[in-house]
Amino acid sequence: MKTAFLAIAALLACAIGATAKTDYLPQDSAFVVAALSEATAGESAGSLTLFFARKLIGRPYVAHTLEKPGKERLVVNTRQLDCTTLVETATAMALCAAGGGKSFGEYAKALEALRYRGGTADGYTSRLHYFSDWIADNAARGHVAEIQAPNPPFSAVQVVSVSYMSKHPGAYRALKEAPELVAEIARQEKRLSGKRAMYIPKSQVRDTKLMRATVKDGDIIAIVSNKAGLDIAHVGFAVWHADGLHLLNASRLRGKVVEEPQTLYQYLQKQPGHDGIRIVRVKAEPPAANE
Numbered sequence: 001m002k003t004a005f006l007a008i009a010a011l012l013a014c015a016i017g018a019t020a021k022t023d024y025l026p027q028d029s030a031f032v033v034a035a036l037s038e039a040t041a042g043e044s045a046g047s048l049t050l051f052f053a054r055k056l057i058g059r060p061y062v063a064h065t066l067e068k069p070g071k072e073r074l075v076v077n078t079r080q081l082d083c084t085t086l087v088e089t090a091t092a093m094a095l096c097a098a099g100g101g102k103s104f105g106e107y108a109k110a111l112e113a114l115r116y117r118g119g120t121a122d123g124y125t126s127r128l129h130y131f132s133d134w135i136a137d138n139a140a141r142g143h144v145a146e147i148q149a150p151n152p153p154f155s156a157v158q159v160v161s162v163s164y165m166s167k168h169p170g171a172y173r174a175l176k177e178a179p180e181l182v183a184e185i186a187r188q189e190k191r192l193s194g195k196r197a198m199y200i201p202k203s204q205v206r207d208t209k210l211m212r213a214t215v216k217d218g219d220i221i222a223i224v225s226n227k228a229g230l231d232i233a234h235v236g237f238a239v240w241h242a243d244g245l246h247l248l249n250a251s252r253l254r255g256k257v258v259e260e261p262q263t264l265y266q267y268l269q270k271q272p273g274h275d276g277i278r279i280v281r282v283k284a285e286p287p288a289a290n291e
Contacts, residue, residue, distance in 0.1 A: 021121070022108050023068060024076035029104040031078045032093065036107065039097035045282040046218025048094035053218075053237050053248050056086060059257045061250045067173040072124045074112050081257055083235045084131065086250040087220055088114050090237070091282055094218075095143065114138060124174040125184045131222055131232035132160050133192050135280055144220070147279040148198035153211060155204065156276055160195045164229035192231075199224050201276040202268035207244035215240075220280035221247060221264070227273055234274070238264075 035055050039048060062080035078089060092111040101107060113119035116126045117137055128134040138144045148154050166186040169175035175182055205211070215221075215238050225233035236249030244263040251258050260267060268274050 021073045022076055023073050024108075025079070028076045028078045032076070032104050032107045033102070035093060036097055036102050039093075041100075043098075044218075045094055045098055046216050048097050049090050049218040049282050050237060050239065050248070052093040052097075053086065053090035053257075054259070056081060056090065056257045057248075057259060059250075061252050061255050061257070063252070064173070066127070069173070069177070072121060072127065072174070074108060074115070074121055076108060076111065081250045082252075083250045086257055087235050087237070091144075091220070094282055113141070114143060124178070125181055125188065129165060129185070130162050130189070130192060131235060132162070132195065132197070133188070135197075135222065135278070136192075136195070139280075143283060145281050145283060146197065147214070147219070147281055150210075150214070151198065153200045153204045153214060154198040156199050156201045158197045158199050158224050158231070158275075158278070160197070160231050161193050162189045162229060162231050163193070164227075165189065167229060197278055199276045199278045202265070202274060205245060205265045205268055205277060207263070207265075211245065212240060215245060215279055216281065218282065220282065222278040222280060223268070223271075224275040224278060225273060226275050232278075233271075238279075 035052060039051060043051070056078065059079060059081050061082060063082045065077045065080050065082065065085060066075045068075060077085065081089065088111060092107060092114050096107045096110040101110065112121055115128060116122070117128055119141060120126065128137055135144065135146055139146055165172060165175070166182055166189055169179065169182050175185070217238060217240055219238040221236050221238050222232045223234040225231060227233065234249065236247040239246045239248050239259055244265060246260050247264050247267065248259045249257070251260070264277070
C-alpha cells in the first residue's frame with residue numbers, strides 16, 4: 001500500500017512543474033487527483049462543488065493554515081480546513097473538473113486563480129483576504145457570479161466597510177513579520193469600502209418556493225457580518241434538505257467539516273453578529289492563472 005502511494009506521488013511530481021512555489025504534502029496531491037478522477041463529466045458547477053465539498057466532510061477545522069513563515073506561496077491543504085479554504089478547495093476542484101482537468105498542477109493553478117488578485121500569487125497583499133474582495137475579483141474574471149435579485153428575498157443592502165486587518169495587524173503573522181505591508185492592506189480596505197451588495201436578511205432565510213427558486217445547491221453562502229471592520233463572518237455551501245436550506249461548512253464550533261443538521265434559518269437566529277446571506281454562484285468555466 002505504501003509503495004503504491006509513493007508511486008502515485010512520484011507520478012504527480014511530473015504534473016506539478018508549474019507549481020514549484022506550492023506548499024503541500026503528498027496526501028494532498030493524491031487526494032486531489034483521486035477526487036478529480038471520480039468526477040462525472042457534464043455535471044453542473046453546483047453539483048460538482050457539492051460533490052467535492054462532501055468528500056471533505058469530517059476533515060478537522062484548523063484556522064490559519066495559509067499563514068506560513070517567509071514569502072507568500074500557494075498552500076494546498078486538504079487535510080485541515082477553515083471556512084474559506086473549504087470553499088476555495090471545493091470550488092477550485094469543481095472548476096478544474098468542469099474544464100476537464102485531472103492533474104494536481106491544473107488544480108493548483110485553479111486554486112491560485114481563485115485565491116489571489118488577478119489570479120496570480122504575488123506576495124501576501126495579493127491574496128484576497130476580505131471575502132467581498134474575493135467575490136468582486138472572481139466575478140470580474142468570470143469564475144463566479146453574485147446573485148442579487150429578485151427583491152424579495154434580496155431586500156437588504158450591505159455597504160461594505162472594512163478595516164479590521166489594518167487596525168489589528170498583530171493578529172496576522174505576515175503583518176507582524178513585515179509591518180510595511182499594513183499600508184497596502186489599508187489602501188485595499190479603502191478601495192473596497194463603500195461597495196454595495198444586496199443580501200437576504202436572516203429573517204427571510206426560510207423554506208419557501210421563492211427561496212428554493214433563488215438559492216441553488218452548491219451556491220456559496222457568505223454570511224454578512226455586523227462586526228466593526230469586517231464584511232463577512234462565515235462562508236459555506238448551500239444544500240437544500242426536505243426541511244429547508246442547510247449549510248455545508250468547516251465549523252469551528254463542531255471542529256470539522258459538516259453538513260449542518262439544523263437549518264440555516266435556525267443557525268442564523270442564534271447568531272446576533274450575523275445579518276443575513278449573500279449568494280455567490282460558481283460558473284462552469286474553468287479559471288486559469290495569469291489571466
